[in-house]
Every structure is written in structure tokens, then in C-alpha cells.
Amino acid sequence: MPLKEGDPVVVWIDTKRVYLIKLDKEKRLDTDKGVIFHKDLIGLEYGSSITLSTGVKAYLLKPTIHDLYSKGLKRPSQVLYPKDIGYILISAGIGQISKVVEAGTGSGFLTIALALSSNAKIYTYDIREDMLKVARFNARILGVEDRIVFKLKDIREGVDEKDVDAVFLDMPDPWNAIPKVYESLVPSAALIVFVPTINQIEKTYFAMKNSGIIDIHVEEIILREYQVKENAVRPKNVGIMHTGFIIRGRKSI
The missing domain is CATH 3.10.330.20 (Vcp-like ATPase; Chain A, domain 2)
Incomplete structure (x- = not known):
């Protein structure tokens, strides 16, 4: 076409x-x-x-989602990488969900990936208006702005949406938001949290467990790229190794 x-x-x-x-x-x-x-x-x-x-x-x-990392989009904040986004999309049940809540919009890379990968409506929360403007700009470039609702609100104060199919949190203290987002999830829905440091794992894990989240896993995705030359195939000297930890679980009744 x-x-x-x-x-x-x-x-x-x-x-x-x-x-x-x-x-x-x-x-x-x-x-x-x-x-x-x-x-x-x-x-x-x-x-x-x-x-x-x-x-x-x-x-x-x-x-494609991988092209979010090309020149042309704004990236004033640290963004999630494809290796993490791909796993998050699978964990959320992309293709089987219709309503997603996200907190910590940032540059909007996961927000856009969610919109590109499914027909779901995405509600994304951030406490910084400047970040929401950046994310909206990036979403407009990819033509998915109309699929996303940008909300200037602290999700720790509550979630406006009900019967949500998946929630994703990328924020410094996700454990303080988990009790609120738990209430918005439908039974069996996924709650997925991304944290960059080991220190954040324990508080997040037990906040999920104490709220009624089951099947909780803590994981790290490692990606290693190879350079290919004749008679000299080997791993590249520089690569994306540690980016953060994914903590995922599902709501029980």
C-alpha cells in the first residue's frame, strides 16, 4: 500500500x-x-x-516495537528495553486483554508497545506533566495516540478504572501502589512490576503477596548479541545486560 x-x-x-x-x-x-x-x-x-x-x-x-529505539523519538527518561518489553507483553497476556493500566509513563515506550501489540485501551498514569507530554509526542509519531489515555495523577492515591485486565508499574516505590491497583484488577489478571535494583525486590514481592497476588516470579532478562565475521563469530564486546528486574504475579479471588 x-x-x-x-x-x-x-x-x-x-x-x-x-x-x-x-x-x-x-x-x-x-x-x-x-x-x-x-x-x-x-x-x-x-x-x-x-x-x-x-x-x-x-x-x-x-x-516495529524495536524501532522505538531509533532516532526520532524523545527519551528524556530511562526507557525499558525490547528484551524486557517483550517478556512483559507475554506475561500480561497481550492479545487477550482489552484494558491495561500503567503507572510511570516516562517516555512512553512500554505504553506505545502495548498499543502497537494489541487492541487494548491503555490508561497511563504519571505525576510529571512534562513526561506525559513527551509520551504523547512519541505516541503521535507512531499513530497510536488515540488508543492511550494520559492521566496526570499519582496512582498511589487510587485507580479510576475498574475491571482491568493487566497492570504494569514502573516507579520508585511500587509497593505503595499495589494495594490500590489490586482492587482494580479482575481475578486472574496480571500485575507486573519493573524495578532497577535488588533493594526494591523484597518490598515489592511481599506487598504483592500480602495483597493477594499469587504465582509470583522475580526474573531478570539477559540479552547478548553476536557479531558475525567470516571465521570470527563471537559475542560483541558491548551489550545490554542488566537493565532491571521483572516481578510478576496474578490476582486471586
Whole structure:
């Protein structure tokens, strides 16, 4: 299907030059390999290639969750990585849920991933208005803003939504929000918490257990990428190892 104004596009030049844009016929993308005018991309299709003024090719790709980490989105706060987001989506039962509550919106990467992966309505809470503005901007680039309700509110004071299919918390003291979010969950629904330090695990675990959450697991996802050269395949020297801990469980009756 031909690309049209307003469509999100990943412009892939090489592994170090990956740009996520929203097509606007009045805009241009400046790179060290040449200038790309958005208007020249309208009418092409995902998978097409264009040749820049330097003779280098750029490819037009349909954005995936992994492309959230391309240049083009705002990241003023630490964001969740694909290795963690993928596991969180599976744990939440993506594809089987219709209402999700999230607290700690930040840059909105998980929020957007939830919207891209399911037909669920996402209600995301944050106490910082500037973070909500960033997340809304990023969601607008990907075209999922209308699927998300952005709420300037402290979730520790209560959850407005009822009969929620999954709750995700990414905040400094999730244990103080767990009793409130527990009330909003439907039986068997998933509660998933992300914390960056070991010190936060114990308080979170027992707050979940004491609230009535069962099947609780504490996990860390490790990802190692390999570099491939002829007769020299080995792990890369630099990679994303520890990012945080996922604590997940489900509500009992």
C-alpha cells in the first residue's frame, strides 16, 4: 500500500543510522549521508529503497516495537528495553486483554508497545506533566495516540478504572501502589512490576503477596548479541545486560 502523509516510517541507512519519522510533505530529514525530503517518500511502499546524494541507499521500513529505539523519538527518561518489553507483553497476556493500566509513563515506550501489540485501551498514569507530554509526542509519531489515555495523577492515591485486565508499574516505590491497583484488577489478571535494583525486590514481592497476588516470579532478562565475521563469530564486546528486574504475579479471588 502506498505511503501517505502522516504514516510512520523507519528510514534505515545502516545500523548506526536508523530514523523514525512521520511523513509530512513540508519536512525533510537531514543525515550525514544526504537529505531526504518527506514528499519524495509519499507514494512509495514499505520495503522500498531510495538513493541519497552520496550514492548511499536508504530503505523505508514499517516500524516495529524495536524501532522505538531509533532516532526520532524523545527519551528524556530511562526507557525499558525490547528484551524486557517483550517478556512483559507475554506475561500480561497481550492479545487477550482489552484494558491495561500503567503507572510511570516516562517516555512512553512500554505504553506505545502495548498499543502497537494489541487492541487494548491503555490508561497511563504519571505525576510529571512534562513526561506525559513527551509520551504523547512519541505516541503521535507512531499513530497510536488515540488508543492511550494520559492521566496526570499519582496512582498511589487510587485507580479510576475498574475491571482491568493487566497492570504494569514502573516507579520508585511500587509497593505503595499495589494495594490500590489490586482492587482494580479482575481475578486472574496480571500485575507486573519493573524495578532497577535488588533493594526494591523484597518490598515489592511481599506487598504483592500480602495483597493477594499469587504465582509470583522475580526474573531478570539477559540479552547478548553476536557479531558475525567470516571465521570470527563471537559475542560483541558491548551489550545490554542488566537493565532491571521483572516481578510478576496474578490476582486471586
